[in-house]
Amino acid sequence: MARGYPVPGQAVQVGDVATAGGGGEQQPSSSPAGKALLQGDALAAGGGDAASTLPSDVEALLGMKMVGKTKFDFKGKCEQMMDYIKKLRACIRAFQELDATHTCEKKDLMKQLEDVKQSRAETEEEMRSKQDVLESGLVELKSLCAGLEERLKDAEAQKEALLLAREKDAEALQAGEKDQANLQHSIETLQAELVTSAQQVGLLQDVNKRLQEYNTSLQQYNTKLQSEASSAAEVISRTQKEKVAIMENLSTIRGHSTALSSQLDTAKASLQEKLVQNKLLMDDADRLRVELQRISDDRDQRATQVQALSAENTMYKEWSGKSMAEVELLGKKAVVLEESYSSANEHIAVLRQQLDSAQQSLQFARAQLSHQKVEGAEHQAQYAELQERLVKAEQKVQEGELLRRKLHNTILELKGNIRVFCRVRPLLPNDEEKESMSVVQYPTSTDLQGDGIELLQTTGGPRHFFSFDKVFGPEVKQEHVFVEISQLVQSALDGYKVCMFAYGQTGSGKTHTMLGNPEVPGEGGVIPRSLEQVFQSSQALSAQGWSFRMQASMLEIYNETIRDLLAKAPVNTESSKQYVVKHDQNGNTSVSDLTLVDVTQWKEVSNLLHQASQSRSVGKTAMNEQSSRSHCVFTLRISGVNESTEQQVHGVLNLIDLAGSERLSRSGATGDRLKETQAINKSLSSLGDVIMAIANKEPHVPYRNSKLTYLLQPCLGGESKTLMFVNISPDSKSFNESLCSLRFAAKVNACEIGIPRRQTAQGPRISELYSLPPS
């Protein structure tokens, strides 16, 4: 830790609390002394490779013993000590440089890591968006393609239906044509038949005519035969007459008559034959007439048929004409459909081309993606490597930090000073001035960063610079504050007496720092965090044979009276008890009648803290809604035994939230509040007197002037490792109080109280047996 230590002899004022003395207020300066120390120093000479050689050297350095020429060669020992401190400082500077290098390297690595992360995130984002676009395009194309394929299917189905219909129509047409041809043929046949029938009719008419003629001739022949029969009868009569005559000539004529009778019979037979023939001819004529009638009927029927067929033919011709039109229409439709089919085919081809190109671009994108995945994997590997390096760097930084703290602690132990941490609270909404301005500034020069604080009045005037072991700004969280004190807490388990107290004006954040709000995660202050750490570490140590007994007590000093905050009876009613503070020869402090509670885990302590907070004297003041009107002391006594090594340790952890100093002129307190304020200011003033006496190395230190200073005697007198938080309100109205507090803290910081003692039988420090939680 590179910080300017107070220059002895410089004027310090402790304001209301402390009187003027030598001190810690400084002008800002970066000390070149450290560099000078390094020059010629064996450790610093390592330069760039100090990191590799330093830890073992440091261990050697830490193990170094001061040996004088003789037992009483204090001067020699002192010189060695000074030399040793110089080396340690040089070592710390080397570690700080190493630390700075590691921090830079860490920052670089973090930056690289961030860059890689960002570029990777960008690439991934780009790829993702590209992939999204392509995938959405592909999905669109696929859906379009699917739509078109569906349409194509529909069109094909339509086309097939149309082709089927066309085929059917063509078949129907063919059938129609066939029918037409058949009909034509049958018409022709019928026409031929008609012609034949007409010819037959003509023939039959001819036959009829000829038969009529034949009939007429037969009738004429009959008439002739009848005329011949009458002429034959006349002949007979004449013959008769002649018979007579002839009878006379009968014999003659009889012969002649028999001849004539036979001739008549023959004629009669021939006539009969002719009649039969006539009848037959008449029958023939009738039959022919009937036949003619049938033929003419047939002809009529055929003519009707022909007419019907010609009508049917005409109708069919009309119908076939119509179906031809339909066929034509269907053909046209088919042509149109074929056209749309071919255009759909073309469209599909175009879409297929598009799909192909989209698939190609998708493939390309996939290739790009896989390429980028490979790149991503490379980035990942780089990232992992960087992270590994980062982890290593962080480890180095942590190791360096641990070693730095160890060295720093060793120096402080050797110096025998009270350590002082300054904490500035943020401006609060209820700070008196609405537009209150901070009067606090922090030096930015690297060797003072985190250690320096400047106070300057808003109205101008001189700057007041102070440096402490650590300065926490308003933004610093509880956990970061605790990181800085965790080593000190650990010392309690090592058998040291550890005392931490918070000092500052009322409302400056003492209770916030010491107790905080343990119920809210991350808001717990030093007390809950220290106890949690102690319990955790003691549990971890049980694996190495350690068993611990821990006892907690809590008291408050209110109006110079001690009150037991863990007493069963209410604090105000147990007046009979006399709480007397005693210190034994080993520097152990006890308070008679004080309740001691065995605790084994944080939960139990948490309940105790809750109980104590109910009993504590708290009131509303003009400066703080919840002002602590007493000094509150939490004590944890730790006794540890290691059965395997027979080691014993007895540590004490004192955590004190002091009441806040306040100016009566500002607080305007009256009545009980006035009495409280006066008691608080008196005890704080006694604390200032004690500090002044120690700082001035006076033979008498007035510890007994107040209960507080008497209780804190072992802590202030060099028996314990002591740390003081000086809490500051940054508002301009609190300038004077802040200046007083800082001056007092600087004085405390300059006090040499001696080297703390460890109460243990033997063996290494417990904290060396296990690693501390990472800071």
Ligand SMILES: Nc1ncnc2c1ncn2[C@@H]1O[C@H](COP(=O)(O)OP(=O)(O)OP(=O)(O)O)[C@@H](O)[C@H]1O
């Ligand atoms: N570092 C901080 N961050 C945020 N708030 C803080 C901080 N320090 C103090 N406060 C707030 O400031 C107020 C006063 O703080 P706190 O009660 O701790 O002061 P105090 O010094 O204990 O006062 P008193 O002496 O009167 O008891 C509280 O509301 C507290 O929450």
